[in-house]
Amino acid sequence: MSAAISITDSHCHLDFPDFDGEHDALIERARAAGVRRMVTICTKLGNLDRVREIAETYGEVFFAAGIHPMSVADEAPVSVDDLVALAEHPKFVGIGETGLDYHYTAESAEAQKASLRVHIEAAQVTRLPLIIHARGADDDMARILREGYEAAPYSCVMHCFSSGPELAKAALDLGFYLSMSGIATFPKSQEVRDIFAAAPVDRILVETDAPYLAPPPHRGRRNEPSYVALTAQKGAEVFGMDYADFAAATEANFDRLFAKAAAFEGRG
Template sequence: MTQAKIVDSHCHLDFADFDAERDNVIARALDAGVERMVTICTRLRNEPQVRAIAERHAPVYYAAGTHPMSAADEPLTTVDELVAMADHPKFVGIGETGLDYHYTADSKDIQQQSLRIHIAAARETKLPLIIHARDADADMAQILSEEYANGAYSCVMHCFSSSAELARAAIGLGFYLSMSGIAAFPKSKELRDIFAASPVDRILVETDSPYLAPPPHRGKRNEPAYAAHTARIGAEVFGLSYEAFAAQTTANFDRLFWKAAA
């Protein structure tokens, strides 16, 4: 496997799936050329554990927020709480936050309130907002646009698998789209076409591990090393060599996640 350096911009190293071999998982990522990883805290009460992983491992950075599917079960955060967390040198992004109406549409009002709080924190800290969007494209585009009009902020649409319309809205605001293992699934041609129609300087790569392992590991536990498989598909989508796509997406990551820049 080529040793072009890439970044896993979104993983969940604190999840119990990795408890037995977290050090080995990180070592395998480095061996695969994944030089940096951002591990994401999805419930703020877990932030100390997520922070500790980033503190213990030089290649690991972290972000924290309230996942939209947990918004109704967790205390509503405040801008001040998020801004205070952002003081940590390895805290590099706000989220993941967003809207998920697939299973949790009944909590959409609190999801929207939580999302706007996270956007305000991203605006204040100048850190990128990390967005989870599922079955909520119209509301997502509207809120992101409305809030951008109130003051600029940066953002990545993590694990992007929504419509071409939401992709265009995000790109139009200067945001980034992140390619996960879903983009590597054989039946995801429509999604690959959405990426192909987007500027390559706005594309990131991620695993969202332990979820969504790309082929040839589909159906198994995902891990940051497998970002390399998704990046190979990304290179094909954009008609680039693996080395060129790796360099481009790494430069994109450094631009957006400036606190974790090489």
């Protein structure tokens, strides 16, 4: 892989303690791997100041914020106005991550649904993409996303997509995007790769979800943005494309979905 080929890590968590004291080196390794942009995601608004500080320190880093569905029961509810106010920052480029997780936190399902609807409304108002976490809740997720879209259109990415083909189809039918993580590189993830292969390549993003889900040969260790190139290499194989062509396609997709980040880069 050539570092001259640009790629974007559309979803990572650079504020997590796994990276404390290492941001300079981390960003430099990402640059060397051809990673020219990263979106770091705030999952608890109590961590917002740190997330924003990282984005303000590094030119390549943008940020998004919301309440992760697994944190809904422990966090104060966020309002549409709260999220809309965050969008005034020039490097704030997405709403979330939000969503539904019935695998680990089914007991808070009703609160998760209410929080998801707040985030959807904020995406509608700001015209920033919604960033969705979905696990074990495919039917409810498809229904709520569809109901929201029918009320007022919005854009969305299904982050770290590893759900079933029905949710993939529901999201794609709404014009949404699927993001490929290290999961798609794991040997036992053929069903996930098949779902991606059936999707239009102009609806695909790549991400690390760092510090989680490191692709081989780093599996089982801490993930980081530079490794998104390894996931993109697997994505190229899945779509039967040259790495450079697949990377260019995902860059165009990111620019289309995260238009605020693309516009920020083009300033001046």
